[in-house]
Amino acid sequence: MESLIRNIIAYFVNKKVAKPTVKENLTVQKEESVEKEPKEIEVEFEEVEPSVMMPTNEPLITTRQIIDIYGEPDETGSYLTTIDLPYPMRLSWDLDRTVTRMRCHKLLADKFLAVFNDILVHYGIERIKELGIDLFGGCFSFRKMRGGKDWSRHSWGIAIDLDPFRNGLKTKWKDAQFSKEEYRPMMEIFYKHGFQNLGLEADMDAMHMQASYKMSKEMSKNV
Numbered sequence: 567m568e569s570l571i572r573n574i575i576a577y578f579v580n581k582k583v584a585k586p587t588v589k590e591n592l593t594v595q596k597e598e599s600v601e602k603e604p605k606e607i608e609v610e611f612e613e614v615e616p617s618v619m620m621p622t623n624e625p626l627i628t629t630r631q632i633i634d635i636y637g638e639p640d641e642t643g644s645y646l647t648t649i650d651l652p653y654p655m656r657l658s659w660d661l662d663r664t665v666t667r668m669r670c671h672k673l674l675a676d677k678f679l680a681v682f683n684d685i686l687v688h689y690g691i692e693r694i695k696e697l698g699i700d701l702f703g704g705c706f707s708f709r710k711m712r713g714g715k716d717w718s719r720h721s722w723g724i725a726i727d728l729d730p731f732r733n734g735l736k737t738k739w740k741d742a743q744f745s746k747e748e749y750r751p752m753m754e755i756f757y758k759h760g761f762q763n764l765g766l767e768a769d770m771d772a773m774h775m776q777a778s779y780k781m782s783k784e785m786s787k788n789v
């Protein structure tokens with residue numbers, strides 16, 4: 567991910583030169599140590615300014631806050647809009663079925679599109695398929711939370727599930743597919759755009775990414 571790369575500073579442990587760039591350091595080596603053995607270069611990468619905090623440790627958006635911002639949920643989803651996905655997904659429970667459009671809350675259409683576009687740019691379609699990032703588990707679904715009496719965040723179309731079978735509701739974050747290193751850029755993309763993942767935030771339901779309160783408030787200002 568470009569932003570990540572931008573945020574990584576490579577510095578070399580070299581007492582003579584304070585924090586040189588890669589190129590400068592190599593030049594210095596070449597000029598100063600012509601007759602000496604090449605010095606061992608220790609390279610260390612440090613994230614100085616992470617673009618995203620994962621987890622955010624901000625409380626998840628409450629039902630009251632959701633209703634204030636997105637309205638009361640209803641079966642017809644009168645507040646939804648349909649977006650064209652930048653890459654096709656597969657229905658996780660019926661892999662032969664391709665999903666090319668998705669219904670989500672109209673306030674979040676641009677957010678979801680930005681996420682999918684960034685994922686496509688970062689991974690490319692082949693890698694997306696290989697990693698199962700295209701396994702669509704649903705966005706809008708008017709229902710109560712599984713095992714709860716509160717409305718599921720899917721009832722407003724402000725959450726999306728991906729690869730549900732390997733990132734189960736009761737699966738601990740450490741055992742979830744999405745906790746693996748190769749999915750970190752995907753997670754960072756969701757977080758960058760203001761989503762929170764329940765695996766990271768609550769150690770359960772790693773398939774589930776939902777709009778944060780902060781981002782929701784911002785989006786409601788744009789109306």
Ligand SMILES: [Zn+2]
Nearest residue numbers: 725726727774
């Ligand atoms: Zn979900």
